[in-house]
Amino acid sequence: MKIVTCSAPVNIAVIKYWGKRDEELLLPINDSVSGTLSEMYAKTSIAASPDFAGNRMWLNGVEETFDSPRILNVLQHFREELKKSGASKEILSWKLHICSENNFPTAAGLASSAAGYACLVYTLATLYGLQEKIELSAIARVGSGSACRSIYGGFVQWEAGNRADGKDSIAVQLAPHTHWPEMEILILVVSDNRKKTSSTGGMSRSVKTSALIDFRAKNCVPKRVQDISKAIQEKDFQTFAEITMKDSNQFHAICLDTYPPCVYLNDVSHAIIDLIHRYNAAAGSTKVAYTFDAGPNACLYLLRQDVPEVLNLVKRAFPNDKINSPEYLKGIPVTEKPISDDLAKKINLEPIGHNLLKYIIHTKIGDGPQILPESQSLLNSSGLPIKM
Secondary structure, eight states, X not given: OEEEEEEEEEEEEEEOOOOEEETTTTEESSOEEEEEEEEEEEEEEEEEETTOSSOEEEETTEEEOSOOHHHHHHHHHHXXXXXXXXXXXXXXXXXXXXXXXXXSOSSSSSOHHHHHHHHHHHHHHHHTTOTTTSOHHHHHHHHOGGGGGGGSSSEEEEOOOOOTTOTTOOEEEEEOTTSOTTEEEEEEEXXXXXXXXXXXXXXXXXXXXXXXXXXXXXXXXXXXXXXXHHHHHHTOHHHHHHHHHHHHHHHHHHHHHSSSOOOOOOHHHHHHHHHHHHHHHHHTXXXXXXXXXXXXXXXXXXXXXXXXXXHHHHHHHSOOTTTTSTTTEEESOOOOOOOOHHHHHHHTOOOOOTTOOSEEEEEEBOOXXXXXXXXXXXXXXXXXXXXX
């Protein structure tokens, strides 16, 4: 029996992926750009053995049926690559035990599927010795579209491609995680519940019914991708922030233009948007950029020097009974800096509501998937979950 354990990170898009031109191959209608995050990741252990009776899988402590079309599709791609590599037929017949867990909420609009499938693909590639030999982002894409971006650290572009077979729909790294070390992220978790409309379902409905989605893909995204890529290379936060917020707003406008509409933001989300605009206006420059994926949780991109003040802003606007608990502010430790009375007056800073945020995650731009030591395996020497 062979056991391998790896981790793969979450990525949060600043130019959104929304809409497929091919549902089976998960080919997007437009390019997208994201930042890979540290602190938030999926961890997966895979055991392969000729003695296993069958394939088994556990996700976040619960055994799942091994019949997901996307997982089976990923495995089929690996079988094809193994055959091309000349691997023995014996290893192709070995059954798998897969155990995976996230250190953040699943299906709450925090890119859990991206981290999960990227981790599955990277762990399988490591298990079979293929991680340096094949295009992993293309295989991750057939599991979850945005998973292709989590194959790399730093800032990543998913190129939509033009080919019908999807061979040119891959992720490329725009800049490594060391390129812009000052860039950090605050994630305001409004809800960690499973969203009512899945990204897959919402996306499909938007393609069929939204009059705006095609216009965005053809007339807005190409220039935004070009401009934000340049802003990343030049570390131009003002341009980066403005494009990020505009693209998030337009993405959710398409969701509302969908029929019936997909409503991912809630009143707290809109209050966060309003607060960030008031703060930027009062500060005299754009210090924070918000972006929302298909969920109510805000991802705030900002520079390290502004994190302490923005954290104080958020805590004052959204007071919470757990504000001093280590479970409320997670991730990278930070000491908040009180906002000046003058700035607070300009913002008209007052409490918006009590206990409206579940918790806050402080993170930064991080590296890509990693191979983990045997001591971090989720499976025991028999190939069964250590935590049952």
